[in-house]
Amino acid sequence: MNPLAIIGRTLIALTREAGAMSLFAWRGVSAALSPPWYWSQLGAQFLRIGYFSLPVVGLTAVFTGAALALNIYTGGARFNAEQFVPNIVVLGITRELGPVLASLMLAGRVSAAMAAEIGAMRVTEQIDALETLSTDPFRFLVGPRILAAVITVPMLVLVADIIGVLGGWAVSTQILDFNGATYIRNTVDFVTQWDVISGLIKAATFGFIIALMGCYHGYRSKRGAQGVGRATTNAVVSAAILIFAANYVLTTLFV
Amino acid sequence: MSDMPETSETPKISIRGVHKSFGSNHVLQGVDLEVCAGRSMVVIGGSGTGKSVLLKCILGLITPDSGSIIIDGKPVTHLSERKRAKVMAKFGMLFQGGALFDSLSVWENVAFRLLYADGLGRKAAKERAEAALNQVNLGAEVMNLSPAELSGGMQKRVGLARAIVAKPEILFFDEPTTGLDPITADVIDNLIRRQVTALGATAVSITHDMGSVRKIADDVAMIYEGKIIWRGPVKDVDNSGNDYVQQFVTGSEDGPIKVLAR
Numbered sequence: 001m002n003p004l005a006i007i008g009r010t011l012i013a014l015t016r017e018a019g020a021m022s023l024f025a026w027r028g029v030s031a032a033l034s035p036p037w038y039w040s041q042l043g044a045q046f047l048r049i050g051y052f053s054l055p056v057v058g059l060t061a062v063f064t065g066a067a068l069a070l071n072i073y074t075g076g077a078r079f080n081a082e083q084f085v086p087n088i089v090v091l092g093i094t095r096e097l098g099p100v101l102a103s104l105m106l107a108g109r110v111s112a113a114m115a116a117e118i119g120a121m122r123v124t125e126q127i128d129a130l131e132t133l134s135t136d137p138f139r140f141l142v143g144p145r146i147l148a149a150v151i152t153v154p155m156l157v158l159v160a161d162i163i164g165v166l167g168g169w170a171v172s173t174q175i176l177d178f179n180g181a182t183y184i185r186n187t188v189d190f191v192t193q194w195d196v197i198s199g200l201i202k203a204a205t206f207g208f209i210i211a212l213m214g215c216y217h218g219y220r221s222k223r224g225a226q227g228v229g230r231a232t233t234n235a236v237v238s239a240a241i242l243i244f245a246a247n248y249v250l251t252t253l254f255v
Numbered sequence: 256m257s258d259m260p261e262t263s264e265t266p267k268i269s270i271r272g273v274h275k276s277f278g279s280n281h282v283l284q285g286v287d288l289e290v291c292a293g294r295s296m297v298v299i300g301g302s303g304t305g306k307s308v309l310l311k312c313i314l315g316l317i318t319p320d321s322g323s324i325i326i327d328g329k330p331v332t333h334l335s336e337r338k339r340a341k342v343m344a345k346f347g348m349l350f351q352g353g354a355l356f357d358s359l360s361v362w363e364n365v366a367f368r369l370l371y372a373d374g375l376g377r378k379a380a381k382e383r384a385e386a387a388l389n390q391v392n393l394g395a396e397v398m399n400l401s402p403a404e405l406s407g408g409m410q411k412r413v414g415l416a417r418a419i420v421a422k423p424e425i426l427f428f429d430e431p432t433t434g435l436d437p438i439t440a441d442v443i444d445n446l447i448r449r450q451v452t453a454l455g456a457t458a459v460s461i462t463h464d465m466g467s468v469r470k471i472a473d474d475v476a477m478i479y480e481g482k483i484i485w486r487g488p489v490k491d492v493d494n495s496g497n498d499y500v501q502q503f504v505t506g507s508e509d510g511p512i513k514v515l516a517r
Contacts, residue, residue, distance in 0.1 A: 038371065120357075128316050129354035132427075133417075134343040134372035136336060 024142075024216050031136065031143030038140055045148035049110050049211075053156055056109055057102045061160035064097050065089060065167025073176050085178065086186040089168035094161050094195045095254070100247050102160040103206035106153060107213070107239035114145055114214025115235035119221030119228040127219070142219070146211045153207030154200040161196065198254040205250060206243050213239035265328045267292040267425065267457040268313060273322035274481075275308055282308045283319070284481035290474075295451055295458040297472035297489075299465075299503060301512065305481045306461040307351075310429055313459065314348065315339055326425070340372070347418035347456075349447075351430040353410035355402035355417075362388070362398040365416045373421070387420040388413070390453075391446050408439035412446065419450050426451055428460035432467045444470035465504060468492065477503065479512070 069089050076082045118141055121127050130137045165187055172178035213235045221231035266289040275283040282305040290296040300306050311317040313324055315331060324332050331342050355364045363370065365387050366380035375383070385395055391412040402410060411431065418426055431447060432440035448471050451458045460471060468475060469489065476486035477500050485497040492504060502510030 124352055125350045125354040126356055128311070128314075129348070129350055129356070131316055132314055132343055132346055132348040133368045134340040135367070136340070140371070 020220075021212075021216055024219070025212055027138045028142040028146050028212065028215060031138040032147040033143075036139065038144060041140060041144040042148055045144050046152055048113070049106070049145075049148050049207075050152035050156060053106055053109055053152075054159065056105050057156045057160050058163050060101050060105050061093070061098065061164040062167035062170075064101055065093055065164035065169075066171040068092055068097065068164075069168035069171045069176070073172070082176075083186075085168070085172055085176070086183045087190040089172075090165050090187045090191045091195060093164035093168070094191060094199045096199075096247075096251070098160045098164055099157045099199045099202040099206060100243065102157050103153060103203065103210060103243050104240055106156070106206075107210050107236055107243060110149065111210050111214035111235040111239040112232050114211065115218035115221070115232045116228060118215055118218025119231040122219060122221045123223050123228060137219075142215045145215055146208060149207035149211035150204050151207075153210065154203040157200060157203035158196075161199065194254075198250075201254075202247060202250050205246050209242045209246060210239050213242065266290060266325075267294075267327065268459065269323075269325040270309075270313065271323050271325070273309070273312055273319045273324065275305075275312060275317065275319050282481055283312070285322070286478070286481070286483055288476055288483050288486070290457055290459055292457050293455055295448075295460070295471055295473045296476060297460045297462060297468050297474070298476050298478055298483075299463060299468060299500075300461075300478035301463060301503070304478050306478055307429060309478065310427060310459065310461050314346065314427060315342065344368075344372070344421070345424040346427065347421065347423035347425070348427040349411070349414045349418045349429065349431055351433055353402070353407075353414040355410055355413060357402060359402075360398065361400050361402065361405070361413055364402060364413060365420055367417065368421050383420055384416070387416040390419065390450065391416045392442075408435055408442065411435065411439075411443050415443070415446055415450065419454060422454055424456055426454070426456045426458045428458065428462075428471075430462055430464075431460065431471075432462065432464050437466075440464070440467065441470070447471050463503075465506075 069085050072085045072088045073082055076084055118127070121141070127137045127141070130140055169180065169183050169187075172183055173180045217231040217235040217238070221227050268290040270286055270288040273283050273286040274281070286305075286309055288296075288298075298306055298309065308317060312319050315334070319332060323330050326342060326345070331339075334342065356367070359367070362381055362384040365384035366375075369375040369380040369383055370377065381398075385398060388394070388397065393409065393412055393416065397405065397409065397413070402413065405413065428447060431443055435443060444467050447458075447460075451471070458471070460467075462468060472489040474486065475489050475492050476483050477497070478484070479499050485495055485500045487495060492500065495501060495504075498511050502512050
């Protein structure tokens, strides 16, 4: 086959996919920001994305903070800079690891669940049924999920920031012989508002990506168990890749 | 529904020259069909002949490539979201698999349009849902069950209750008896006939179950290779003079319709 034809076909397919995703995102955001709002749906999504993700996010954060403290201590010891553990832990957690790792866990948990649920609704004609019942599926399904994710993921990341720092504190005080009060004072003195806020801006962006990928791939799910399975996989993989890409772009803007 | 002859008044539903293709698969190739108010039209045809696509085009779930769908004299093919919702308010639809919402209870499924589209309070909506469930011979004991706890026949009846609860002008039935045992299928057919008559609604059904056709149809149209090849009153379906219809009605392997070719 002509290699130019392959390249052309791939580019056209990529452009078509990007266009479809952009239109989907536009309809989803429009639905999220304009009435009518389905409050019961929004409340349910707050619970599913936010409250029920707390254990996963908390455990991820505590172990990340703890491992980070150990690594920074080991690396710092080579330059006699062990005392910087609290400073670098809080910087790493708030600006980078808190939002990225929490969002990656949520991509696995939330994007997959959204894609599977909406995909199953697609193949069992429940989405068609919504339309015949004079209810816009974008307002009923997509809008509440996007809105809930954009609001709750930063809240989860804020919790992850606190738990991550506490993970570092626990290891530093229990294993590395740091003084607990000094550790906390160094952390608080060092961290700036922008460190936290830039992480939360990242989290809101990642929340949008998580919900968008879950809804988009679920909504376009093909028939059958295989179709729903593929939609779920695509949602998680594309959300994870887009989170990494968006993280790089945002980091370049924020440094 | 009645044996009334067709009149010259504006048809309730008019389908003119509708084409729809999916890639190289030309599913609808110029469908023309009219359904008069208060009549029950059943579209028959084999699997893969375009029955479901035609129904979804009328409902606005699929946009035709060309041609027009006219409801009450007004074209509905390209409508805004708001106008589409107004047209949908005239419709009630029973899906093949029921398409009940897993996350909601039976009564919330039945009352869905009242709760979410019409803004009715939960108490009033629940009363209307209970009345609709009674009309399809289901009692209050199923109201709080989840759809997954119901049998196939019960799910169809809940789907029918959801279709009729807002008293629609036009009812659509997609393979209403598929997957049901003969007795339950007969129950569903009788319920459909009774409810369509009670509402004075226009009905459009698609099926390949001839028992169902004889129960619920006033008029029958046969679709084959994306076109309507015959239409007439149900009493003529056995003597249509059309070889395709004759083969379909008798369920014979011999005839112009080649199964392997589809």
